[in-house]
Amino acid sequence: MSKIYVIHENDDWTKHLTKRLEELKLPYETWHLDKGIVDLTAAPPEGVFYNRMSASSHTRGHRFAPELTGATLAWLEQHNRIVFNGSRALNLEVSKINQYAALETSGIKTPKTIGAVGRDQILQAAEQLGTAPFITKHNRAGKGLGVQLFYSIEGLKSYLNGPDFVEPVDGITLIQEYITSPEAFITRAEFIGGKFVYAVRVDTSDGFELCPADACRIDDQFCPVGEQSEEHRPMFEIVNDVDTQLINKYEVFLEANNIAVAGIEFISDANGETFTYDVNTNTNYNTDAEMRAGKFGMLELARFLGDALKVTTKP
Known part of the structure; x- marks a missing residue:
């Protein structure tokens, strides 16, 4: 039977997706690629494959997980399996230099x-x-x-x-x-299936605690952006006022680089010029922000994967 296969190395992040897959009664299997085997003498199973490998895997003791994932993706792509966030996405996930080069090629400005x-x-x-x-x-x-x-x-x-x-x-x-912003926030635009879902405003008054996942909170006070606002705001807040031209550029960029799921982070300076500095292909979502806005990234992602699975199982 065809399934949805989730490639990852972090159970704390992945369980939010598998919960939604179970709610939709979709068949799935997780591949935790901290250790494993890539059997080039065998064919992969039938199904839809979604790669969630993270550039920070080594901080959780999974030093060679990206390398194993790269080998696995090459094997899947050799056999023409449907892979979301395949080899090209992984290439950008593990190298910001590669990200910036790809963004600039698509006409998207990055910091020097x-x-x-x-x-x-x-x-x-x-x-x-x-x-x-x-x-x-x-x-x-x-x-x-x-x-x-x-x-x-x-x-x-x-x-x-x-x-x-x-x-x-x-x-x-x-x-x-260092991009100096007049306000202490950055914006992260979320995309599923290469299409814009929502944008989240991230308060950076206390530093670069930018990972929106509930299980990913760091204490890094070294790099605040702009000046702290006296107005109290939630750290993560879904917003509607985003630059549609920039979003369109991001969608073109994602299509050109074969990336289906991503969170793209950007900041504007005092002159209103926007700089894009991160493409996260292992995107996570903040529960509190989503509850307030009534928008749910993992649910949309599960539906997207389920729709893709239906196409592969048509008679």
């Missing part, structure tokens, strides 16, 4: 960024960027890994030579211009 391997080279990259303040971040990231704000090269040098510096899992540290 330089990648570097080696502490001396990170300093050189900051000098080459030539703007302050600036931030560091990990190339293979998620959860705000490596995100810190610096106002000077000397501050960066102290960080690199001190105990707080963490080597990125792929060795690549990014130096990126």
Whole structure:
């Protein structure tokens, strides 16, 4: 029997989707790819495959999960299985450099960024960027890994030579211009089936705690955006006032890169110029924000996967 196969490495995130699949009485199976086998001598099962592998898997002890997922996706695609968020999506998930290159190719503006391997080279990259303040971040990231704000090269040098510096899992540290926003929030646009579902406004007054999942809250105070507003707002709030032209650009970008499900994050500076800085193909949703708005991402995703499964099982 054909099923929906969910490829992942984090049960806490995946259970929200499987709950919705069960509500819709859809047959499914989860593939937790921390460890496993890719049997190139056999054919994959029939069904629909959805990849939710995360760039931050190594922070949960699953160091080689993305590599195993890449091999599995190659096997599925070799046999022409229906795969949502396949090899190309994984390629962008695990590398912000790849993300930015793809976004710029689609005419979507990203912050000025330089990648570097080696502490001396990170300093050189900051000098080459030539703007302050600036931030560091990990190339293979998620959860705000490596995100810190610096106002000077000397501050960066102290960080690199001190105990707080963490080597990125792929060795690549990014130096990126700091986008100053007049308000302390960023916006994350959610897409399912390559189409816009909703946008969520994320309050960044207390730092880059940007993962909207209830199971993904980090305590990173290093990089606040803009000035804290006196108006009390929920940290995650679904909003309606989004730039439709930007959303259209994102949909074209997703189609060009064969990405079905994603959350795309962007910020606007004091001049109203918008910069896109993250494409998360392992997107999660915030329960409180969805309850307030009456919109449910995992339910829409389950329906999307169920519709795709119906097409594969037609006589």
